[in-house]
Amino acid sequence: MEQPINNIESDLLLTAKENVFKIAVLKGDGIGPEVTTQSIKVLQAIGEQFKKEFIFTEALIGADAIDKTEEPLPQATIDVCLKSDAILLGAIGHPKYDNDPTAKVRPEQGLLALRKKLQLYANIRPVTSYPSLHTLSPLKPHIIEGVDFVIYRELTGGIYFGKKETNEEGTIASDECKYSKEEIERIAHLAFKVAHQRRKKLTLVDKANVLETSRLWRKVVQEIATAYSDVTVDFLFVDNAAMQIILNPKQFDVILTENMFGDILSDEASVISGSIGLLPSSSIGSKTALFEPIHGSYPQAAGKDIANPIGSILSAAMLLDHLGMAEEAALVRAAVAWTLNNKIVTKDIEPIDFYFTSTVGGFIVDYINKNINEGMNEENIALRKSTVI
Ligand code: IPM
Numbered sequence: 262m263e264q265p266i267n268n269i270e271s272d273l274l275l276t277a278k279e280n281v282f283k284i285a286v287l288k289g290d291g292i293g294p295e296v297t298t299q300s301i302k303v304l305q306a307i308g309e310q311f312k313k314e315f316i317f318t319e320a321l322i323g324a325d326a327i328d329k330t331e332e333p334l335p336q337a338t339i340d341v342c343l344k345s346d347a348i349l350l351g352a353i354g355h356p357k358y359d360n361d362p363t364a365k366v367r368p369e370q371g372l373l374a375l376r377k378k379l380q381l382y383a384n385i386r387p388v389t390s391y392p393s394l395h396t397l398s399p400l401k402p403h404i405i406e407g408v409d410f411v412i413y414r415e416l417t418g419g420i421y422f423g424k425k426e427t428n429e430e431g432t433i434a435s436d437e438c439k440y441s442k443e444e445i446e447r448i449a450h451l452a453f454k455v456a457h458q459r460r461k462k463l464t465l466v467d468k469a470n471v472l473e474t475s476r477l478w479r480k481v482v483q484e485i486a487t488a489y490s491d492v493t494v495d496f497l498f499v500d501n502a503a504m505q506i507i508l509n510p511k512q513f514d515v516i517l518t519e520n521m522f523g524d525i526l527s528d529e530a531s532v533i534s535g536s537i538g539l540l541p542s543s544s545i546g547s548k549t550a551l552f553e554p555i556h557g558s559y560p561q562a563a564g565k566d567i568a569n570p571i572g573s574i575l576s577a578a579m580l581l582d583h584l585g586m587a588e589e590a591a592l593v594r595a596a597v598a599w600t601l602n603n604k605i606v607t608k609d610i611e612p613i614d615f616y617f618t619s620t621v622g623g624f625i626v627d628y629i630n631k632n633i634n635e636g637m638n639e640e641n642i643a644l645r646k647s648t649v650i
């Protein structure tokens with residue numbers, strides 16, 4: 262039977278709407294803008310190839326926002342984020358605040374407030390090793406070959422968000438570390454679910470021999486574990502975990518941990534990949550999800566076109582996965598792997614024979630646009646030019 266015209270039209274409209282994604286872009290400070298610019302280039306290339314439309318809306322955060330509005334997280338930014346399908350964030354931080362412990366307003370408050378406002382309670386940080394970079398790691402190749410684990414870091418609780426106090430004389434200060442059962446449960450369920458889909462091993466990292474909050478984590482995780490009987494659960498104290506990540510990182514599949522331990526261990530784990538500039542993350546909650554590289558604002562490199570854009574580009578790949586575009590995400594990851602295999606890498610990885618941030622981004626875009634054939638472009642690669650000039 263023939264379909265009435267108006268149905269076809271509404272079908273078309275529906276398809277059009279399904280293929281349009283609103284992305285809030287929070288470039289932030291330091292190298293944030295230049296690495297995020299590369300991710301936007303990549304998403305645009307993906308959009309053209311797969312007939313998807315990304316509508317990017319920029320908003321202020323961090324030191325940049327303080328300079329322009331006196332606030333690290335203006336209300337306008339929160340509004341843009343809440344109306345978007347996903348958020349792409351660059352980096353936060355500026356040395357003028359780092360060196361001033363008395364500053365009342367700090368750039369990091371913007372990021373922390375955003376995480377809290379959007380209830381982004383689970384920060385997911387995958388750690389993989391790239392064969393072409395093995396020789397660059399300070400760790401021996403046999404230790405890092407085949408490493409593939411993911412850190413589930415709790416992001417809206419713990420010592421980051423507890424009561425902060427300093428006495429009047431400014432001689433005593435305290436930071437409270439607090440967790441509720443519910444806060445632990447919601448991220449633990451996510452971590453168990455992913456462990457079930459992966460190699461079925463979950464390691465809870467805590468300091469249960471000393472901290473009350475850690476003992477609550479253990480208790481709650483032990484209870485939840487009974488519902489995921491095929492997942493093996495391991496418990497490690499954080500000091501031991503810090504050592505095990507370097508000694509034998511292959512033992513890990515899913516690491517579940519609280520806010521500050523996750524922050525510290527993920528920087529440490531980035532050494533396995535070869536550079537902190539390579540690690541992406543996603544932050545998931547009940548509202549719009551956020552995607553950001555794990556590195557900071559790296560002010561010494563800002564504006565020099567030397568920062569590694571891969572952490573941001575792989576965060577964009579996680580964004581694509583989150584929005585149901587698995588094939589698109591896989592293509593971005595293949596493009597990244599291709600640049601790494603061909604040593605098209607930035608200064609953090611290759612201090613002398615390096616490529617610029619924008620050139621690495623350009624090669625990744627070319628790969629996505631199918632403008633690169635293996636073996637045919639060695640001359641261009643040697644000339645440090647992407648294939649479309
Ligand atoms: C991170 C960063 C942030 C954190 C800072 C910038 C507040 O180090 O995302 O890992 O500590 O969470």
Ligand code: MN
Nearest residue numbers: 524525528555
């Ligand atoms: Mn960190």
